[in-house]
Amino acid sequence: MSHLPTPLYGFAIFFMIFWFGTWCVHLIALCYGKYKLHKKSCKLPTESSPLPGVSILKPLLGVDPNLQHNLETFFTMDYPLYELLFCVEDKHDPAIKLVEQLLDKYPQIDAQLFVGGSNVGVNPKINNIHPGYMAAKYDFVMISDSGIKMKNDTLLDMVQNMSERHALVHQMPFTSDRDGFPATFEKIFFGTVQSRIYLSADALGINCHTGMSCLLRKAVIDQLGGLRSFGCYLAEDFFIAKRVTELGWKMRISNQPALQNSGLCDIVSFQARLIRWAKLRVAMVPTTILLEPLSECMVLGALAAWSASLLFAWDTLVFFLVHTLCWFLSDWLLLSIVQHGSIPFHKFEFVIGWLFRELTSPYLFLHALWNPAIRWRARTFKLHWGGVAYELPLPHAGDEDALTAPLQPAPTLTTTSPATGTTLSTGKGLGVGTGTLLATKQRLLIS
Numbered sequence: 001m002s003h004l005p006t007p008l009y010g011f012a013i014f015f016m017i018f019w020f021g022t023w024c025v026h027l028i029a030l031c032y033g034k035y036k037l038h039k040k041s042c043k044l045p046t047e048s049s050p051l052p053g054v055s056i057l058k059p060l061l062g063v064d065p066n067l068q069h070n071l072e073t074f075f076t077m078d079y080p081l082y083e084l085l086f087c088v089e090d091k092h093d094p095a096i097k098l099v100e101q102l103l104d105k106y107p108q109i110d111a112q113l114f115v116g117g118s119n120v121g122v123n124p125k126i127n128n129i130h131p132g133y134m135a136a137k138y139d140f141v142m143i144s145d146s147g148i149k150m151k152n153d154t155l156l157d158m159v160q161n162m163s164e165r166h167a168l169v170h171q172m173p174f175t176s177d178r179d180g181f182p183a184t185f186e187k188i189f190f191g192t193v194q195s196r197i198y199l200s201a202d203a204l205g206i207n208c209h210t211g212m213s214c215l216l217r218k219a220v221i222d223q224l225g226g227l228r229s230f231g232c233y234l235a236e237d238f239f240i241a242k243r244v245t246e247l248g249w250k251m252r253i254s255n256q257p258a259l260q261n262s263g264l265c266d267i268v269s270f271q272a273r274l275i276r277w278a279k280l281r282v283a284m285v286p287t288t289i290l291l292e293p294l295s296e297c298m299v300l301g302a303l304a305a306w307s308a309s310l311l312f313a314w315d316t317l318v319f320f321l322v323h324t325l326c327w328f329l330s331d332w333l334l335l336s337i338v339q340h341g342s343i344p345f346h347k348f349e350f351v352i353g354w355l356f357r358e359l360t361s362p363y364l365f366l367h368a369l370w371n372p373a374i375r376w377r378a379r380t381f382k383l384h385w386g387g388v389a390y391e392l393p394l395p396h397a398g399d400e401d402a403l404t405a406p407l408q409p410a411p412t413l414t415t416t417s418p419a420t421g422t423t424l425s426t427g428k429g430l431g432v433g434t435g436t437l438l439a440t441k442q443r444l445l446i447s
């Protein structure tokens with residue numbers, strides 16, 4: 001042992017410390033998950049402190065088989081004061097018809113539809129919801145992605161987590177119970193690796209905000225320049241949390257994890273989404289280039305096994321197998337805590353799904369590093385280091401201009417139809433050049 005070069009010992013000590021730290025992360029996630037998740041709040045509204053009104057922004061793009069059901073859960077929530085602000089960018093989007101049917105079905109719910117979006121930046125989700133944000137009338141704004149399904153008391157739970165020190169309450173991403181291996185794989189991903197990082201980050205006050213379902217103090221966002229000031233980033237969620245906490249406000253997760261319930265569930269699109277998120281993280285927090293692969297079960301297990309054999313002469317294979325088995329059991333325990341009820345698949349499916357995730361994850365990460373262009377629905381973007389994004393023009397045969405000319409929006413003009421409650425704001429997507437119309441058509445086909 002003594003004739004081995006000193007740097008090797010340095011690496012071995014570093015890997016053993018990192019391995020130990022990662023097991024602390026497992027432990028924090030399990031304890032904090034058990035303590036925090038699915039806890040019923042006992043704080044009830046009183047006459048002197050009634051529940052605040054909430055403006056809920058729903059960015060929509062295309063229709064999937066579960067969209068109607070998911071949107072309907074927003075019309076039937078147990079919450080006394082809220083408005084629903086549905087936002088659709090394209091006037092030909094089939095989501096418009098669906099929303100109009102729901103507005104007719106629930107006339108007692110305060111709801112509006114905004115069509116046309118705006119052009120306040122590069123982020124298409126921010127562009128889409130900006131008209132809704134400008135019209136929001138309550139002090140709290142919720143941004144909720146199209147695939148989110150609410151329980152009757154989810155909004156109440158989020159509001160009750162918003163203490164006077166907090167300006168941001170977000171739901172930890174998870175999934176509803178759906179059939180098929182892709183759904184199993186998604187649940188395993190969100191209930192294990194993602195929950196582990198999300199819960200420990202929240203417990204330690206580290207920004208890990210994923211903006212699929214979040215409640216914000218509107219005054220704080222306005223103080224930061226409004227939603228438009230986050231339009232230059234693709235990962236608006238990360239930067240909203242960063243700026244809010246820099247002002248001295250706190251953020252935290254709510255007791256209920258977010259139920260993603262998209263009707264389109266397949267492995268390839270899910271992996272594409274994970275690759276897109278990894279590209280965002282790499283550009284925003286470059287240390288993740290090292291941290292993420294290192295904190296993978298198999299990679300870390302192999303490195304720690306090698307270190308243990310070097311430092312303590314322990315058997316490499318036994319160390320690796322015990323490490324992997326403990327990691328697997330810890331993940332099963334965490335998934336059970338997050339699910340808080342019966343797991344909708346067999347233990348054998350968990351083994352397959354877990355192995356599939358563990359083995360494919362390094363490949364997905366390398367894929368993200370290899371090609372930094374970010375495809376989100378029909379658009380493609382690139383990020384500068386730090387996170388500011390720019391859109392790559394859509395190439396199209398016979399439309400050479402689209403390659404060189406950026407999409408030019410017309411000035412925004414807003415009109416409201418009193419009959420339907422539909423607001424049409426002619427911005428990006430309406431009255432624009434060929435490149436945009438082609439882009440729009442393609443976007444509808446893809447979504």
Ligand SMILES: CCCCCCCC/C=C\CCCCCCCC(=O)N[C@@H](CO)[C@H](O)/C=C/CCCCCCCCCCCCC
Nearest residue numbers: 021022197200201208209210211235238277285291292295
């Ligand atoms: C000694 C142990 C160290 C453990 C290191 C863990 C390394 C980090 C590994 C994975 C990061 C996963 C992050 C999961 C959530 C991200 C989901 C996501 O990408 N969402 C984006 C799209 O909505 C969003 O814009 C990004 C938000 C957050 C990015 C934060 C990246 C930094 C994460 C570092 C967290 C370390 C937590 C360690 C806890 C001790």
Ligand SMILES: O=c1ccn([C@@H]2O[C@H](COP(=O)(O)OP(=O)(O)O[C@H]3OC[C@@H](O)[C@H](O)[C@H]3O)[C@@H](O)[C@H]2O)c(=O)[nH]1
Nearest residue numbers: 059060061124125128145146211212234235236237377
């Ligand atoms: O071009 C687009 C793309 C997306 N969206 C809307 O944005 C929401 C999220 O879109 P997707 O489901 O495609 O993407 P993700 O679930 O990966 O989003 C996530 O990652 C990127 C972050 O900026 C988001 O805040 C986060 O929700 C949906 O409600 C969708 O309708 C638009 O309005 N326009």
